[in-house]
Amino acid sequence: MTRYNQTYIIGISFVSALGGYLFGFDFAVISGALPFLQRTFALDAYWEGFATGCLALGAIAGCLIAGTICDKKGRRTGLLLAAAVFGVSSLAMALSPTRFFFIGSRFTAGIGVGMASLLSPMYIAEVSPAPFRGRMVAINQLTVVIGILVTNLINYTLRNNGDDAWRWMFGLGAVPSALFLLGAWWLPESPRWLIDAGREEEARRTLHKIGGADFAAQTIAGIQHAPQKSNAAAGIFKKAVLPTVILGISLAVFQQFCGINVVFNYTPKIFASIGVGTDGQLFQTVLIGGVNLVFTLLAMALVDRLGRKPLMLIGAVGLTALYIIIARQLHNGSVHVSWFLLTAIGTYALSLAPVTWVLIAEIFPGKIRSAATSVAVLSLWLAYFILVFTFPPLFAHLGDKTFYIYAAICSVGALYIAAKVKETKGKTLEELTVG
Secondary structure, X not given: OOXXXXXXXXXXXXXXXXXXXXXXXXXXXXXXHHHHHHHHHOOOHHHHHHHHHHHXXXXXXXXXXXXXXXHHOOHHHHHHHHHHHHHHHHHHHHOOOOHHXXXXXXXXXXXXXXXXXXXXXXXXXXXXXXXXXXXXXXHHHHHHHHHHHHHHHHHHHHOOOOOOHHHHHHHOOHHHHHHHXXXXXXXXXXHHHHHHOOOHHHHHHHHHHHHHHHHHHHHHHHHXXXXXXXXXXXXXXXXXXXXXXXXXXXHHHHHHHOOHHHHHHOHHHHHHOOOOOHHHHHHHHHHHHHHHHHHXXXXXXXXXXXXXXXXXXXXHHHHHHHHHHHHHHHHOOOOOHHHHXXXXXXXXXXXXXXXXXXXXXXXXXXXXXXHHHHHHHXXXXXXXXXXXXXXXXXXXXXXXXXXXXXXXXXXXXXXXXXXXXXXXXXXXXXXXXXX
């Protein structure tokens, strides 16, 4: 029986997942900063949506950049570049003199987010042994939610520091960016990428450190006997793998169109609609961050036990019911809507949030993994942009009825998951390879 060096595996997974922390930072910081940005840059509903959503447009560019870099230069190089982009963009957003400079800087931050959202889970999946790969990839989602919670706490702490408080909210992102950059220097390159690059001995040393000589030999043999990498961009359209690619894209888009990110990004707006003051609005973001963390930890414990498909179904069905209740609570102006919004956050954190990333990291064949993952994550960010850009005008015109739209999407998503998703827990990446 293989004895794994779990300390080492967890260590490199956490360092790689610092990209997830910064993903969480850039994702969450806008929620607390929006009330200040509205005053500073005179944002109407459409500019509010664009200032929030331009992160996703940058993330799309980041996915394209990362897909090329991780194939040619390796996963580690891509993570180093993402860390540098995070640091520069955090300072640029903090120092923004105009609305357009801020949006350009947030777009640049999105490039780092897109790179990290693709590279961190891919890297972790490629270095983690099959028995606990799901938990290790879920570490990336854990750091995302820690980033959200810490950022919400900082935003709440800075809320009474004047009209320029938002500059500190964004500027403090330079600190974890520097830690990520330093940590990424320590990371070994992905053994699977090294073998593809003809650097077998380097791969063997890393694999030996992870699980010993027998594990290294077995893993290398499995990689070498897997279908060889072809033209990845063309490969994703081949008949044998196209259904898997479509599944990955569909899951990525559904994770966004399920609607929960409007709660994360527009908490102040939702609570303002029922008369809650600014302090109460920002306090709700802290509660949301805390619930998100607790249920993400629970998901990490369940993903390799209960499995991927059951958790995805729990998320889709649960959110369908909760959105209907939330719409009714908002219609009645009830402050009790907070409990149902928090339950929706917990349901998402237990299911769709981490498990979608796990599935995207593991379902694609090795020969097209980086290209297919790039397409899926790119689709995810495009869906995120559409979601957060459309919410302010939708909410302005439809109010509480907006949540019925998300309920309908979740009900369709549940049916799709039941029909199309196959269980992947406990299998090696090579065992999951098709075509």
